[in-house]
Amino acid sequence: MCLSIPSKVIEIDENNYATVETLGVKRQVTLDLIAEPVSVGDYVLIHVGFAMEKIDTKIALESLELYRQIAEDMESGVIDEREGDMGLASLSDRLSTQKGE
């Protein structure tokens, strides 16, 4: 019931409905729960016909980059356990200024 999947906004109409594409399937969802402006090209989380939140693709990419780094560091044996949370906290700090937290 909660397995909401990232979907790309491809169209927005005057009634605050967006047409989104999820794994090639198009559907209509309401943007009523999102306070910030949503534009075509944005990724949103969809759940039972509602867009719940925009997905920050920049953060998504940076997290993945970090995980890849861990995988590489493990291979080369340089992984540093003192980075208590895989370095994600420092990444979060850098990004939080942009998210306005």
Add this chain to the structure above:
Amino acid sequence: MDLINDYRNSELILALAKQIKAEAATLSRPINIMEICGGHTHSIMKFALGELVEGVVNFIHGPGCPVCIMPVSRIDEACELASMQGVIFCTLADMLRVPGSHTSLLKLRGLGHDIRALYTPLDALKIARQNPDKNVIFFAIGFETTTPMSAVIIQKALDEGVKNLYFHINHVTVPAPLRAIMADKNVNIDGFLGPSHVSVIVGSNAYKELALEFKRPIAISGFEPVDVMASVLNLIRQHKRASFEVFNEYKRAVSAQGNVKAKELVAKYMRPCTFEWRGLGEIDDSGLCLKDEYVSIDARRVFALQKEQATKEAKACICGQILRGVSKPPECALFAKACTPNSPVGACMVSSEGACAAYYKYQRRGA
């Protein structure tokens, strides 16, 4: 970019699993991690993540499935409403099959009652507009994720002057059952995987208090396997240094404050109230109900419901213990024998998010 497959990259999953095993090697016993949300249970079973970290991580399945925690008394209320003359009864699909004390919504539908499974709560509004001579009742279920969606429908119905749509609210909140579980002496949990989409709404700050209260780390995790593994690694690291912070692994969708607009909408129409949880019993302020000024759309009050003697669950069903994280599905005598997804005895087998259904679908060993 691909927001789904990138987070299902098997090399990354395996690398994280290896790292988890390496770092957990110094622990004196396996770490017990409760995944609160049924969506995580599903991911863990589907991608066999438990097997990748077998021996070092023990996943305990939590109470985060809104269908599974619904008590028989509420199902009976739904059945009573759905049987009334001139009613169109709407809910989300999984609810239809949950057994009440005498019948289920699915059986009632077979008898000719107008009971509809919706893809989206928005359809309840459409059905009410199309059927002005019928009383349309929306049976609203779910945790903090879906509560704002019900609030939007309520707002739209009131704004548009739709007079024949009523709400039976069964929304619940995450912290209450966790407190009940942590108070249980039989439960031994070292850390929590925080829910993905509940957190999108409530925000990561909402868990700080719980982490301090429980003295346990919480990692808010996305649903994808890479998310889960990264979160587990964080929990192991926190566990080793005895810290109990909230780590937000799902920052791409979860902010510190959450979805403020959604929270404001909920607060406008609903207030906290007591809810009886399957397996946990009544917990004060753990559910939501409509505020008094909206009594005219509250199905529970408009259609005075018969208070029946609460009926006992099927005796052998251990759904309650499973929801408390005390037992696992294969320990139930009924599992995969008398109780299957096609003829479920307990709610944990009905819902696709229930622990029993996930075990049945992905892991029949030990059954």
